[in-house]
Amino acid sequence: MTDDLNDLKAMMDDAMPRPDAARRAENLALAQKNFADLQGSRDGLRPTAVTGPKGLWTGVKTMLNATMSKMGTTKGGLTTTTALVACGFLFLTPQGQDLLRPPSAPQITMTEFDVPARAPQLETAMADEIGSEFATQGATTRTETAQTPLVPPTSDDQFADRSVPAVSERAPTLRPVQPLEMESDAIAQMAPQAELMEESAPEMAAPSVSKATEGASNLTAQRRIVVAPSPTLTDDGVIAPIGNTENFANAAVNPLKITVEEPVSTFSIDVDTAAYAVVRSSLSRGQLPLAQAVRIEELINYFPYDYAAPDAGEAPFRPTVSTFQTPWNADTQLVHIALQGQMPEVAARPPLNLVFLIDTSGSMDDPAKLPLLKQSFRLMLDQLRPQDQVAIVEYAGSAGQVLAPTSASERTTILQAIGSLGAGGSTNGQGGLEQAYSVAETMRESGEVNRVILATDGDFNVGLSDPSSLKDFITNKRESGTYLSVLGFGRGNLDDATMQALAQNGNGTAAYIDTLSEAQKVLVDQLSGALFPIAGDVKVQVEFNPAQVAEYRLIGYETRSLNREDFNNDAVDAGELGAGHAVTAIYEVTPVGSPAQLSDPLRYAPNSVVQTSDELGFLKLRYKNPGEDVSQLIETPIVGSSIPGTEANFAAAIAGFGQLLRDDRFLNGWGYDEAIALANANRGEDDFGYRTEAVQLMRLAQSLSR
């Protein structure tokens, strides 16, 4: 050990977390159970035949074993035959199920260091499985689960009890009440995989719960029925399992910055709307969205705003800056920065070459995925003109061209091709992507807009082993003029982080389509914006005046922050602004001398701020005209307070709503009532009803958060 390493060791020791007590008990119990199981199998003591009937009985035992191990501190297995029979009875009859419902959970007391009696043997070659490899199926499954943020469990007890057949033979573990709050996905995943379950049931059941028990000190606590929620858009009422692989891109909430220390804030615009649709989909399913899934800027930018549009001959977009009192804090101000892109006439837009790259992997076989996708594309087709061209490439195991480039006027051919798409097979995202780009290449003509539109539920599970090389691939194609947009469908598997990464690198938008009306919005009402960029690499930089602004923070845009020097570096990529798009960014600023100031002035640093200007700050925007490499600069000062208009007020209400969902520490108790009132009063024209819907979502979130 040398000095170099001593530092590292000290650092490591500082960072060393205490093992989680619940996890510890859990893991010890798991080890003990496996130990007992292993002993049993060696002794050859098996209450059931090795290849005995698969199904209910095994399932009940499995579940009971899992139950016991999940009880937490138990070190012993479960033995008592009487208990087995009794519990079996409970689960087999509807009355029995009711008996086990909360709050009458049976309290099973286990003592530490109880001698593990021979646990009832699970059939099949458990011992072999444990012996040969560390990660059994179950453990591996859970490993994956742990990597990605999870959908919060649903708690729809009513639903679970009433609409699902009492005991299904294939999935006995799904029905009974689970002894602990479990991730819905873990359970749902187990159900359909009966074979897997029979092979590795104990590991699978036990580890899958362990995350959930973290921090749950009362290990025999609440019971909750967990069942996959039904997707919002089922026309046939199919219950779709909610997968466990959702993955959301977000960064820590932007911290408060002290102007004297860091006067400059830089970020890229974000015109994605995926986060709003994800929030809506969660709320309409009766769950609060994960805080991580909430990207506030995408919530705000979901709505069309009536900002002043640029005049002909001006820059492609016009910035409007206003400052007004913060709704949730009378002592701070909101700086509201709005960019409104121009809307070129539809007739004047260049011909479009669209390649639809459609994920037809098995996971797309869900009413909210492939069928919705087909309907969405039918809607979109009506928006295209005869000079536009469409091609379709599908990817599922092997990539294939379903439709050669075809003029949009040949509706029948295109509709037939769309109708022929069927889900099946595994996914090979990259192979499909390469083919889609090569098809796009053949369609390219100068002056036309080339775009690949990737529609997926987030599955890229084969052949994409190196994210950075794929990023390079998409970046290269972007530079050669073919852009990429991503449409996300369905929940459960949604890889929001990947969608974001792909779309950002491909100069496209990432949108999440959960309902046909969202498809209408993205692919019909706002199609031009999604497909026709009017300004590229749009960056925003604000320099605050320390004489006027003591502190500031940017609401949202966490995933879009840029380094200060990136602003003037044209090589650094940033967001695109589409035709007619509006982008809103909101800062909360604390004026100098305001009682709302959170940081104290420094005692020893010289107070060198001289009042030089009345301006709050200075806004700089950089953008590139489509196809150009050199950026243009727009500058405008940020001046004092005004009365907010309807549009700014609505944006502020949504910013507040987003913070309520994500992190409300800056809101000072301002809650849903105030957000709803503010949004409701500022719905404006609302031609499409988006704002009305937002108010409804706020009400829903309010009820759910109580």
Added chain:
Amino acid sequence: MTIGPRQTTVMRMMTSDEDLATAAAAGDGAAFASLLDRHYDRLFAFCFRLTGARSEAEDLTQDICAALPAKLSSYQGRAKVTTWLYRVAVNAAHDRRRKRATYAKATTGWGDWEVNRTAAIDDTTEKLDWLTAAMNQLSDDLRDTLALVLDDMTHAQAADILGVSEGTVSWRISEAKKALRTIKEQEDMV
């Protein structure tokens, strides 16, 4: 319901690790429980050193706990229990990485990549993040070796656990130090 007679732990405290392990290998569940209870925290700490992230460490520890009973048969009573446990842990970490590499959806990587990208420009990066990031930039061999040495193993002990020569361990440690210094310098330049 209470199952079986209660075993006192006091007695067990006097027994050596090796005796416990031998008893456990012969099927004594209580011995196994005591042994694991005794070493759990240390095992977890080592897993943390191997992985550099709390959640990873918890999961790895779980893998080990799940498989330890089966591995017990491989305990021959020749090595110290701690040495044997470290060996099991290192192997488990290997298995885990290999599983991840083959099993992991590339999208997970994408997600991480995106998260890392945003984290890289996040100026509130904490010390722990640096550590994790630095550890992750080392190759698996270097990281395993470093974790052992940081856990106060001598180079000879580490060599024994990893099944390599002592010279290899010393070489790996110097490589790891070099790599960490480079990472540190790059950070300082930024």
